[in-house]
Amino acid sequence: MLKVANRGQISSFIVMDVMRAANEQETSLGDVIHLEVGQPSTGAPRGVVAAAKAALDSNKLGYTDSFGIPELREAIARHYQDRYGVVVPVERIVATTGSSGAFVLSFLSAFNPDDRVAIMSPGYPCYNNILSAFGIKTVMLEGTAEGHYQPTLELLDAASTDQPLDGLIVASPSNPTGTILSDNFGAISGWCEAQGVRLVSDEIYHGISYGRPVPTAAGLNDEAIVINSFSKYFSMTGWRLGWMIVPPDLLRAVECLAQNLFISPPSLSQHAAVAAFQCHDECEAYLEVYRRNRALLLEGLPNVGFDRLAPAEGAFYLYADIAHLTNDSQDFCKRLLEDTGIATTPGVDFDPARGHAHMRFSYCASTPDIETALERLAVWQR
Numbered sequence: 001m002l003k004v005a006n007r008g009q010i011s012s013f014i015v016m017d018v019m020r021a022a023n024e025q026e027t028s029l030g031d032v033i034h035l036e037v038g039q040p041s042t043g044a045p046r047g048v049v050a051a052a053k054a055a056l057d058s059n060k061l062g063y064t065d066s067f068g069i070p071e072l073r074e075a076i077a078r079h080y081q082d083r084y085g086v087v088v089p090v091e092r093i094v095a096t097t098g099s100s101g102a103f104v105l106s107f108l109s110a111f112n113p114d115d116r117v118a119i120m121s122p123g124y125p126c127y128n129n130i131l132s133a134f135g136i137k138t139v140m141l142e143g144t145a146e147g148h149y150q151p152t153l154e155l156l157d158a159a160s161t162d163q164p165l166d167g168l169i170v171a172s173p174s175n176p177t178g179t180i181l182s183d184n185f186g187a188i189s190g191w192c193e194a195q196g197v198r199l200v201s202d203e204i205y206h207g208i209s210y211g212r213p214v215p216t217a218a219g220l221n222d223e224a225i226v227i228n229s230f231s232k233y234f235s236m237t238g239w240r241l242g243w244m245i246v247p248p249d250l251l252r253a254v255e256c257l258a259q260n261l262f263i264s265p266p267s268l269s270q271h272a273a274v275a276a277f278q279c280h281d282e283c284e285a286y287l288e289v290y291r292r293n294r295a296l297l298l299e300g301l302p303n304v305g306f307d308r309l310a311p312a313e314g315a316f317y318l319y320a321d322i323a324h325l326t327n328d329s330q331d332f333c334k335r336l337l338e339d340t341g342i343a344t345t346p347g348v349d350f351d352p353a354r355g356h357a358h359m360r361f362s363y364c365a366s367t368p369d370i371e372t373a374l375e376r377l378a379v380w381q382r
Helices: 014-029 046-058 070-084 098-110 125-133 153-159 185-195 248-261 267-278 280-304 329-340 367-380
Strands: 093-096 116-121 137-142 167-171 198-202 225-229 242-245 317-321 358-362
Touching (some): 046 267, 070 093, 070 267, 093 248, 098 242, 116 125, 125 137, 137 153, 167 185, 280 317
Parallel strands (some): 116 137, 116 167, 167 198
Antiparallel strands (some): 093 242, 225 242
16 A cells, blocks of 8 residues: 555645535535635626736736746735835735745745644634644634634743744634734734744735724734735635735745745736736725625624624624534534535634634625525524
């Protein structure tokens, strides 16, 4: 029998398994409402599509520099100046194959096997899965509703009492809870600098928030790795394009890794994405859809039994405590899909220890889908 590497035992990204089951049910039975995955129902902005068509007609679309085309990197630098008032040198900006590619490059360049990297629970499961595949140890910080499921200085001090941390990954707005690091982000960043802990800031939901300010780590910590994506605010999931802001001491390592692992991000997506930063009016219209959907769910879910919700300050998710309904969120979500055609994600994807009593609703679907989902939930919960 051939040997199978331990990396073959990596945990699944459960939401993708749910999406596959939902797609299979949709193919055979039809009429599935997708509230499981964070994929906007809107397409890419019109200006991006037009730029892609122009690039197809006028560009050879070959390999690009591993860091991305200059026009895109310059547009990203202007974005930080315009949105945050933060000056980011173009040479520190790296275009990546989605934020997923950015996680691979950042984790491999910043951490060694057996390093200890803290992540929040509940949190995005791929942090733990990718780090574990690379032999990097994850330290789970158990978030609380009172702490908005974000890291605190107390959690960090406790996690580093016996052995120091090498890294901390934060997400603001976060997935799955939608909470934001705002007033205390500076304190968290300062703690990392004082302790020699590499801060990795996942900012892929920037632009999608509902009132609270959302600062960028690029304006707080020159040694932080900042990751963003065109998938969420710009509604470009399938274009597989993201970016990183890389500290100077990691630039050459990131470049060599990118050359060997990816060669370059998709060139068509890069040329098209330059136009994305001129499409804010359209993207803000998408945000209004999410805002409306959020309001519908915040009003409607408690009426159908889901009345224990994390603060939904940003992104497009609601994380629900369903301990009064089940102690098996995977079975609960499976039955919900089979009985009603509503696809949702079990909390165990985000919190292996406590997620059996939680689930996530994504509300970046169309508003009619949200309204229909609430109607079906009302019938199912009777």
